[in-house]
Structures are given as C-alpha cells and as structure tokens.
Amino acid sequence: MSDRFALRTELLVRSVSALARGVAGAVLLLAAALSLAGCGSTPLPTYNLSAPSGFTAGGSGNGQLVVVAPTALAVLNTDKIMVEPGAGQVAYLADAQWSDNLPALLHARTIQAFENASKLRRVARPGDGVNADYTLVTDIRTFALRITDQGPVAVVEVSAKLIGTQSGRILAAQVFRAAVPAASSAGANATAALDQAQEQVLVQMVRWASAKF
Known part of the structure; x- marks a missing residue:
C-alpha cells in the first residue's frame, strides 16, 4: 500500500x-x-504650427484683450490632420499628426501672433488675471487638406467675434479664410501648406481685431 x-x-x-x-x-x-x-x-511624424511674425497691426486704443481657446467640431478637436478627399468626406493623414490638439495649438499661436504684432502688453488668455475690455471668441470652421481636381489645397477658415466684456455685446464679427496649394498630400507638404494658410488667417484676424481695441 x-x-x-x-x-x-x-x-x-x-x-x-x-x-x-x-x-x-x-x-x-x-x-x-x-x-x-x-x-x-513606429510613432507618427509630428508637426507644429508657427506664429506669424514680421508684421504690424494698428489700433490706437488702450483696451486689453483676452483670447479664448477656439471651439471646433469633434472631427477637428484632435491631433489628427484632417483631409477632405471629396464633397462631404472626411479622413485623416496616415503619416502625420499635430503636436497637440488643433484648438489648443491654434490658441497658442493666435496669442503669439498678437504679441508678435506689438500687442504684447494688451493681450492675455483666460485665467491670467487680466481685467479685459474685450474678448476674442473664435471657431475653427475648416482646417484641412482639400483634394481638388487641381491638386491638394490647404484650406483654413476661422470665424471670429469681438465681444465687449462689460456689455456682453458682439461688437464685430468676421470670417477669415486662406487657401494654399500643397506640393502633395504627403505629411510634410500637407502640414507646410496648412501652416502657411493659418499664418495668413492669423495676420488678417490680428489686424482686424487690433483696429478695434
């Protein structure tokens, strides 16, 4: 046993x-x-946006401006780079991404654009403790590489509203748009064209807003 x-x-x-x-x-x-x-x-190549410089903006007032972060639809509220291959179609570049979510990135470059236009002491962001006279509210309508019969085109369109902080009234509103042909739809060429287009939009917007505060 x-x-x-x-x-x-x-x-x-x-x-x-x-x-x-x-x-x-x-x-x-x-x-x-x-x-x-x-x-x-393999991580995707990452690209940044640049703030325009070497330009001036008028305006003789002494008002202070707060720039609010842009709003955007979910399709643009991302670090992916949007492509419009056809009418009503949306896709993203497979070989590139932004260094941050697009609204946050454009917000930073907008403030820098005002600063580069000699508005350093008169522009701030929410939370900086500034008693602002005006608030700039923007919405990203389009920020994409559009595929056309003539080739890829970077299209940037931003609507802007200048609001009186005390009155809460919209004092002025305008839509800014720029289109820049891209050498190709590859990541480096697409982002370079989009960067140029957004610089053109920011220069237009800074000059427009600066003339009013």
Missing part, C-alpha cells in the same frame, strides 16, 4: 511540475510577443 501511495505521489508531483513549466513557457512566449509588437510600432 505504501509503495503504491508513493508512486501515485511521485506521478502527481511530476504532473504538477510539467504543468508549471508549460504555464511558465506560455507566459514567456506572450511576453516576447508583446515585446516584439511594441518594438514594431
């Missing part, structure tokens, strides 16, 4: 050991597969 019990015990130990080795091997294989998958993923 004791020999039979000892034999059963030995067989049980061997079975458990084999099972443990099998589990350990499976875990190692899974870890290796995950490691290889991580090594195989």
Whole structure:
C-alpha cells in the first residue's frame, strides 16, 4: 500500500511540475510577443504650427484683450490632420499628426501672433488675471487638406467675434479664410501648406481685431 501511495505521489508531483513549466513557457512566449509588437510600432511624424511674425497691426486704443481657446467640431478637436478627399468626406493623414490638439495649438499661436504684432502688453488668455475690455471668441470652421481636381489645397477658415466684456455685446464679427496649394498630400507638404494658410488667417484676424481695441 505504501509503495503504491508513493508512486501515485511521485506521478502527481511530476504532473504538477510539467504543468508549471508549460504555464511558465506560455507566459514567456506572450511576453516576447508583446515585446516584439511594441518594438514594431513606429510613432507618427509630428508637426507644429508657427506664429506669424514680421508684421504690424494698428489700433490706437488702450483696451486689453483676452483670447479664448477656439471651439471646433469633434472631427477637428484632435491631433489628427484632417483631409477632405471629396464633397462631404472626411479622413485623416496616415503619416502625420499635430503636436497637440488643433484648438489648443491654434490658441497658442493666435496669442503669439498678437504679441508678435506689438500687442504684447494688451493681450492675455483666460485665467491670467487680466481685467479685459474685450474678448476674442473664435471657431475653427475648416482646417484641412482639400483634394481638388487641381491638386491638394490647404484650406483654413476661422470665424471670429469681438465681444465687449462689460456689455456682453458682439461688437464685430468676421470670417477669415486662406487657401494654399500643397506640393502633395504627403505629411510634410500637407502640414507646410496648412501652416502657411493659418499664418495668413492669423495676420488678417490680428489686424482686424487690433483696429478695434
């Protein structure tokens, strides 16, 4: 009886050991597969927007302006770069991305554009503790590479409203638009054209708003 019990015990130990080795091997294989998958993923090239400089904006008043972050539809509220391959169609570039969500990126460049136009002491963002006389509210209508019969074109369109902070009334409103042909729909060329288009829009908008405060 004791020999039979000892034999059963030995067989049980061997079975458990084999099972443990099998589990350990499976875990190692899974870890290796995950490691290889991580090594195989390549981050997308990341592009930035630049603030226009080397221009001036008029305006003789002493009012202070707060620039609010732009609003945008969900399709534009992302770090993906939008493409319009046809009427009513939306896609994104597969080989490029913005360095931040588009509204946040354009907000920063808008403030820098005002500062570069010699408005450094009169422009701020919400939360800076400034008692603003005016508020600039913007909405990104279009910020995309549009595929046309003549080739890809970077189209940027932003609507702007200048609001009197005390009265809450809209004092002025305008839509700014620029279109710049792109050399191709590749990431580097597409983002370069979009950057040029948004610089043109920002120069127009800064000059328009500065004349009113």
